[in-house]
Amino acid sequence: MAPRAAPHHPRRPRLRRGGAAGRHPRHGRRAEGGGGDRRMTAPTEFILLAGFLGSGKTSLLRDWLLLPEAADTAVIVNEAGEIDVDGVIVAEGGNLPMAMLSNGCVCCSLTSDLVFTVRALVEQRARSAATPFRRIVLECSGLSRPGPILRSLLPLSPLGLSVRVVTTCDASQAVQQARHFDEVAAQLAAASTIVVTKPDLHDPAPAEALAAAINPLALRVVESDRAARARAAFSPPAALVSAPEPPGTAHPRVAVLRATFHEGASWEDRLDWLEDLAAFCGDRLLRVKGFLRRPGSPVPLLVQAVGTLFSAPTPVATEGVTEGLVLILRDITLPELRAGMASSPVRLSTLRPGPALACGPVEAGCAAPFPAL
Numbered sequence: 311m312a313p314r315a316a317p318h319h320p321r322r323p324r325l326r327r328g329g330a331a332g333r334h335p336r337h338g339r340r341a342e343g344g345g346g347d348r349r350m351t352a353p354t355e356f357i358l359l360a361g362f363l364g365s366g367k368t369s370l371l372r373d374w375l376l377l378p379e380a381a382d383t384a385v386i387v388n389e390a391g392e393i394d395v396d397g398v399i400v401a402e403g404g405n406l407p408m409a410m411l412s413n414g415c416v417c418c419s420l421t422s423d424l425v426f427t428v429r430a431l432v433e434q435r436a437r438s439a440a441t442p443f444r445r446i447v448l449e450c451s452g453l454s455r456p457g458p459i460l461r462s463l464l465p466l467s468p469l470g471l472s473v474r475v476v477t478t479c480d481a482s483q484a485v486q487q488a489r490h491f492d493e494v495a496a497q498l499a500a501a502s503t504i505v506v507t508k509p510d511l512h513d514p515a516p517a518e519a520l521a522a523a524i525n526p527l528a529l530r531v532v533e534s535d536r537a538a539r540a541r542a543a544f545s546p547p548a549a550l551v552s553a554p555e556p557p558g559t560a561h562p563r564v565a566v567l568r569a570t571f572h573e574g575a576s577w578e579d580r581l582d583w584l585e586d587l588a589a590f591c592g593d594r595l596l597r598v599k600g601f602l603r604r605p606g607s608p609v610p611l612l613v614q615a616v617g618t619l620f621s622a623p624t625p626v627a628t629e630g631v632t633e634g635l636v637l638i639l640r641d642i643t644l645p646e647l648r649a650g651m652a653s654s655p656v657r658l659s660t661l662r663p664g665p666a667l668a669c670g671p672v673e674a675g676c677a678a679p680f681p682a683l
């Protein structure tokens with residue numbers, strides 16, 4: 311298909327093939343603007359497709375775009391080099407709204423281009439008679455870290471997008487790559503869905519165990535049928551079934567901890583502690599997910615952060631949810647965190663011990679994870 315250059319800013323990304331609508335960003339809020347009865351439809355999903363170099367992002371996306379369910383998907387491709395290889399491959403999949411962010415990395419230098427591009431896609435679609443996109447997929451370059459990209463989406467809050475991260479994990483390479491590249495852990499830790507790719511080339515068990523060790527919260531897709539794999543990756547999360555728990559494998563630099571608040575801790579104590587946690591850990595904080603309760607309130611609040619970026623707590627209707635947070639940290643041991651945040655109103659324990667944490671006892675009761683999120 312012939313690309314069509316967008317006549318915007320000279321550095322602005324190119325939009326191909328029409329474009330379209332949407333709403334929202336990551337705090338689960340609905341759009342303030344953007345139009346009439348469109349607000350009654352489900353929010354457009356913004357799917358950040360991450361994964362290390364060559365791990366199979368483009369292939370997974372192509373497999374998805376071949377499926378009928380992929381209708382109403384818009385694609386943004388970030389290629390770090392001048393030559394837009396991934397964009398060409400994805401575009402071969404058919405006639406879809408598509409934009410390029412080229413010659414740079416979306417997590418480093420192209421964040422304003424991303425905001426511009428998403429807004430342009432959404433606004434173009436809103437002006438047309440078409441229904442809003444069901445999803446916008448951003449295929450990141452292989453060295454991108456999801457945290458800064460998610461942070462850059464904050465100006466898009468009024469659009470009301472529903473944001474999630476899907477990360478590819480290469481069965482044949484991920485374990486070795488994780489030893490050398492921090493980006494692998496950052497990409498896995500940010501994911502709500504981890505897709506193990508290339509199971510036909512290599513036993514997927516070690517890659518799956520790595521994924522589970524770094525991010526036990528994510529749904530894992532281990533599927534040899536390519537269409538079923540793509541469907542599981544991109545369909546709405548409710549349709550996903552997590553693979554059974556693999557044997558625990560530790561990542562040498564990643565710790566998965568559980569935090570629970572002491573009786574008597576106030577709501578402000580909780581918020582202060584989260585702020586202190588972000589300040590203490592900085593970019594060593596990969597992920598926070600769990601539930602908080604305002605003292606006196608029966609309604610649990612879902613709390614999430616990717617990196618140090620927290621989304622607004624959202625009430626959940628599920629009954630029987632216990633309060634507690636899962637923390638995924640890099641290069642901080644449990645004793646270090648305890649020492650660094652000594653007077654905090656929190657009880658910390660190891661949820662998934664790794665070698666770096668072997669000196670910290672696994673406390674009773676901490677093996678039971680929180681309800682699936």
Ligand SMILES: Nc1nc2c(ncn2[C@@H]2O[C@H](COP(=O)(O)OP(=O)(O)OP(=O)(O)O)[C@@H](O)[C@H]2O)c(=O)[nH]1
Pocket residue numbers: 361362363364365366367368369370396451452507508509510511
């Ligand atoms: N055998 C096999 N090969 C795969 C699979 N998924 C991807 N590949 C191959 O792996 C190579 C890299 O796949 P891509 O989809 O381009 O990976 P990518 O993550 O988009 O790569 P970058 O954009 O460079 O980061 C290609 O040769 C694919 O054909 C798979 O499930 N099985």
